[in-house]
Amino acid sequence: MSFFKKLKEKITGTNESVTEKFKEGLAKTRDQFTSKINDLVAQFREVDEEFFEELEDLLLQADVGFETVMELIDELRLEVQRKNIKNTDGIQSVISEKLVEIYQAGDEGTAELNIQENELSVILMVGVNGVGKTTTIGKLAARFQAEGKTVMLAAGDTFRAGAIDQLVVWGERAGVEVIRQSEGSDPAAVMYDAIRAAKNRKVDILICDTAGRLQNKVNLMNELEKVHRVIDREIPGAPHEVLLALDATTGQNALVQAETFKEATNVTGIVLTKLDGTAKGGIVLAIRNKLNIPVKFVGLGEGIDDLQPFDPEKYVYGLFAEGLELEEQQEDK
Amino acid sequence: MAFEGLAERLQGTLQKIRGKGKVNEADVKEMMREVRFALIEADVNLKVVRSFVKTVSEKAVGQDVLKSLTPGQQVVKIVQDELTNLMGGEQAPIQFARKSPTVIMMVGLQGAGKTTTTGKLATLLRKSHNKKPLLVAADVYRPAAIEQLETLGKQLTIPVFQRGTDISPVEIVRQALEEAAEQHHDVVMIDTAGRLHVDEALMQELKDIQELAKPDEVFLVVDAMTGQDAVNVAKNFNETVGITGVVLTKLDGDTRGGAALSIRSVTEKPIKFIGVGERMDALEPFHPERMASRILGMGDVMSLIEKAQANVDEEKAKEMEEKFRTQTFTLDDFLDQLQQVKKMGPLDELLKMMPGANKIKGLENAQVDEKQMGRVEAVIQSMTPTERATPEIINANRRKRIAKGSGTSIQEVNRLLKQFNDMKKMVKQMSNMQQKGNKKMRMPGLDSFFK
Numbered sequence: 214m215s216f217f218k219k220l221k222e223k224i225t226g227t228n229e230s231v232t233e234k235f236k237e238g239l240a241k242t243r244d245q246f247t248s249k250i251n252d253l254v255a256q257f258r259e260v261d262e263e264f265f266e267e268l269e270d271l272l273l274q275a276d277v278g279f280e281t282v283m284e285l286i287d288e289l290r291l292e293v294q295r296k297n298i299k300n301t302d303g304i305q306s307v308i309s310e311k312l313v314e315i316y317q318a319g320d321e322g323t324a325e326l327n328i329q330e331n332e333l334s335v336i337l338m339v340g341v342n343g344v345g346k347t348t349t350i351g352k353l354a355a356r357f358q359a360e361g362k363t364v365m366l367a368a369g370d371t372f373r374a375g376a377i378d379q380l381v382v383w384g385e386r387a388g389v390e391v392i393r394q395s396e397g398s399d400p401a402a403v404m405y406d407a408i409r410a411a412k413n414r415k416v417d418i419l420i421c422d423t424a425g426r427l428q429n430k431v432n433l434m435n436e437l438e439k440v441h442r443v444i445d446r447e448i449p450g451a452p453h454e455v456l457l458a459l460d461a462t463t464g465q466n467a468l469v470q471a472e473t474f475k476e477a478t479n480v481t482g483i484v485l486t487k488l489d490g491t492a493k494g495g496i497v498l499a500i501r502n503k504l505n506i507p508v509k510f511v512g513l514g515e516g517i518d519d520l521q522p523f524d525p526e527k528y529v530y531g532l533f534a535e536g537l538e539l540e541e542q543q544e545d546k
Numbered sequence: 547m548a549f550e551g552l553a554e555r556l557q558g559t560l561q562k563i564r565g566k567g568k569v570n571e572a573d574v575k576e577m578m579r580e581v582r583f584a585l586i587e588a589d590v591n592l593k594v595v596r597s598f599v600k601t602v603s604e605k606a607v608g609q610d611v612l613k614s615l616t617p618g619q620q621v622v623k624i625v626q627d628e629l630t631n632l633m634g635g636e637q638a639p640i641q642f643a644r645k646s647p648t649v650i651m652m653v654g655l656q657g658a659g660k661t662t663t664t665g666k667l668a669t670l671l672r673k674s675h676n677k678k679p680l681l682v683a684a685d686v687y688r689p690a691a692i693e694q695l696e697t698l699g700k701q702l703t704i705p706v707f708q709r710g711t712d713i714s715p716v717e718i719v720r721q722a723l724e725e726a727a728e729q730h731h732d733v734v735m736i737d738t739a740g741r742l743h744v745d746e747a748l749m750q751e752l753k754d755i756q757e758l759a760k761p762d763e764v765f766l767v768v769d770a771m772t773g774q775d776a777v778n779v780a781k782n783f784n785e786t787v788g789i790t791g792v793v794l795t796k797l798d799g800d801t802r803g804g805a806a807l808s809i810r811s812v813t814e815k816p817i818k819f820i821g822v823g824e825r826m827d828a829l830e831p832f833h834p835e836r837m838a839s840r841i842l843g844m845g846d847v848m849s850l851i852e853k854a855q856a857n858v859d860e861e862k863a864k865e866m867e868e869k870f871r872t873q874t875f876t877l878d879d880f881l882d883q884l885q886q887v888k889k890m891g892p893l894d895e896l897l898k899m900m901p902g903a904n905k906i907k908g909l910e911n912a913q914v915d916e917k918q919m920g921r922v923e924a925v926i927q928s929m930t931p932t933e934r935a936t937p938e939i940i941n942a943n944r945r946k947r948i949a950k951g952s953g954t955s956i957q958e959v960n961r962l963l964k965q966f967n968d969m970k971k972m973v974k975q976m977s978n979m980q981q982k983g984n985k986k987m988r989m990p991g992l993d994s995f996f997k
């Protein structure tokens with residue numbers, strides 16, 4: 214069975230509407246990217262050096278980054294040799310297969326959130342400025358609520374103007390309580406309060422917002438470490454998840470962000486936001502490749518439902534869908 | 547995982563070439579590959595890179611590089627000059643309307659920094675141009691966007707016009723313009739909602755606002771960390787509303803900021819300001835030559851010097867600049883600088899601006915090894931005044947004494963002396979390279995003291 218068929222079965226076997234949503238959100242990304250791949254395949258009958266160079270360019274333009282692209286191309290070269298592929302007809306499935314493989318090189322099944330049974334789970338949201346932390350918290354809260362869990366939010370961004378109000382609005386939208394202090398207060402103190410409240414009210418999940426900070430600001434990173442420490446002190450082993458919000462529009466700096474935040478707070482997963490635009494967020498491949506941090510969710514809009522669990526196969530499928538379908542049709546003929 | 551700068555990359559390439567004597571055309575080609583890598587790693591759009599490298603190659607082959615004894619530096623210089631040219635020429639001032647009020651509209655993607663920049667720019671206009679701005683809250687979509695602008699307005703005591711989230715942004719702007727006329731505001735700043743450049747409905751809304759308000763300036767606010775997609779964003783916004791300038795935000799981060807070049811080449815509109823922090827005074831004019839160094843990973847020495855000057859007394863700074871220029875600075879001066887730098891606070895932030903700072907030992911994670919600095923200080927402090935002024939006289943015996951006195955090793959003393967020497971040589975080369983009329987000083991290689 215071809216890779217495409219396996220993929221398709223797997224996806225349609227799961228949840229049609231989710232897949233649709235994912236496809237829709239990625240439509241613009243995909244349109245651009247796949248039409249380019251199609252052009253590429255149409256243009257080059259043979260898999261030769263020139264073809265690889267063009268492919269390299271395509272991936273670079275998706276922000277995958279130099280090193281990872283080079284690795285990928287090298288592996289593809291080997292694969293093409295091994296399978297003795299001469300023309301471009303079958304190349305697209307090989308490409309997607311390889312991308313998924315790179316992505317899955319690390320652990321399996323890490324997309325699951327680490328949620329405790331019958332006790333409080335704490336999720337800490339971190340990231341640079343304006344990437345979508347607060348919005349993602351709103352979406353996550355609604356998602357957990359829908360699963361029947363009780364949720365509380367902590368307004369840990371006490372710095373940016375209006376940040377607390379913003380989280381409060383999201384709390385109202387999702388129907389969950391928000392623990393807050395006044396602007397300018399110590400974020401660690403907010404966390405302390407929130408944990409107390411969450412324990413008292415026996416909620417299942419506490420999601421903590423933090424102020425955006427650029428990873429090269431040492432004092433702000435120290436502050437974040439302190440927040441992390443306070444949470445850990447109140448509940449040993451917490452936070453159970455530290456989610457790093459990354460803007461899909463971001464280029465190579467995202468790798469530095471992932472690295473630095475991982476060191477400061479032991480990031481357990483990435484939320485790749487704003488994937489509804491035309492940016493491809495290819496840097497997550499590099500991040501997975503080098504730092505082995507899995508992407509757990511993708512943000513596909515500003516609405517409360519615009520959050521989906523990340524599935525690498527769907528992600529790649531989204532990027533290549535049209536091209537793959539074309540190949541499939543030819544195969545069937 | 548910080549990336550190597552162009553200079554380091556070229557060094558690597560040149561090491562392979564060296565020994566052959568002069569470079570040939572193939573070597574130049576090899577060097578251009580490094581230029582390409584460096585630009586792509588800085589997030590310059592691939593297409594932009596391509597045309598840029600083509601232009602630069604032609605210059606390099608046609609020019610002195612082949613004959614030069616320092617081909618690496620030549621290439622860096624050509625690349626740097628060309629980048630600087632592309633990004634800007636003269637600094638572009640704000641266009642004020644002949645007839646008040648001047649209307650300024652902020653547009654861009656979500657989270658780029660529009661609202662923050664609105665506050666910053668209003669502050670600047672009031673302070674430097676004596677204006678009386680009115681801020682208009684035209685973002686009715688993002689939760690608490692109005693509260694955000696109002697909070698800033700309160701902080702700055704600048705009035706904010708808002709009509710809640712129930713009426714359309716176009717109508718809000720219409721009413722705001724009336725209010726501005728009544729209250730004699732000479733500047734109206736419209737803070738619009740973030741939107742995707744491919745969101746047709748919202749882009750149309752932007753167009754409607756623009757047609758109504760006929761802004762004198764439309765600033766596209768772009769996050770400096772933006773990757774390859776910057777060209778699409780800039781192109782769509784420019785085509786829809788006809789931007790007049792760009793504000794590049796979050797440059798206080800450690801991104802190379804190649805998006806600056808991408809945006810400039812697709813829109814041909816000037817980058818007018820840069821955002822360098824979250825506070826309301828963190829807005830600066832754009833300097834193309836600094837941006838060029840930054841994209842190439844050569845550090846932002848000018849900003850460093852400026853920062854130093856803000857903290858160090860004027861006299862001393864001038865003296866130091868003069869010493870750099872005339873190459874009469876001594877180890878004493880160096881020690882002095884070290885101590886000044888230490889006083890300036892968050893050291894790691896300062897060091898980040900230095901060329902090759904990512905290579906500094908102990909700085910791997912944006913942490914300065916202050917101990918290492920202390921050792922350098924100790925070595926210099928163990929020298930006699932004559933030794934500091936004329937390090938040439940420091941022979942083996944003296945080295946031994948200095949090492950002992952400072953509690954370091956002879957190797958460390960040797961290294962410091964060698965590096966000081968290298969730095970002097972580099973300063974000399976650089977200042978020879980400086981063009982006439984350009985008196986700005988650079989102090990390359992300072993970082994090597996901490997390696």
Ligand SMILES: Nc1nc2c(ncn2[C@@H]2O[C@H](COP(=O)(O)OP(=O)(O)O)[C@@H](O)[C@H]2O)c(=O)[nH]1
Nearest residue numbers: 343344345346347348486487512513514656657
């Ligand atoms: N299009 C789009 N916009 C988003 C997404 N996530 C967040 N945003 C927007 O990005 C901006 C910044 O988000 P916010 O949550 O305030 O970021 P924070 O500063 O990291 O907390 C807001 O305008 C959000 O509406 C997404 O997935 N897609």
Ligand SMILES: Nc1nc2c(ncn2[C@@H]2O[C@H](COP(=O)(O)OP(=O)(O)O)[C@@H](O)[C@H]2O)c(=O)[nH]1
Nearest residue numbers: 342343657658659660661662796821822823824
């Ligand atoms: N470090 C830094 N943060 C900035 C800068 N400009 C804006 N921000 C932050 O970026 C985030 C988004 O800014 P905002 O003005 O809300 O963006 P908008 O959605 O475009 O209006 C906020 O956390 C700001 O504090 C800057 O120049 N440097």
Ligand SMILES: [Mg+2]
Nearest residue numbers: 346347370376
């Ligand atoms: Mg926030």
Ligand SMILES: [Mg+2]
Nearest residue numbers: 660661685691
């Ligand atoms: Mg805003």
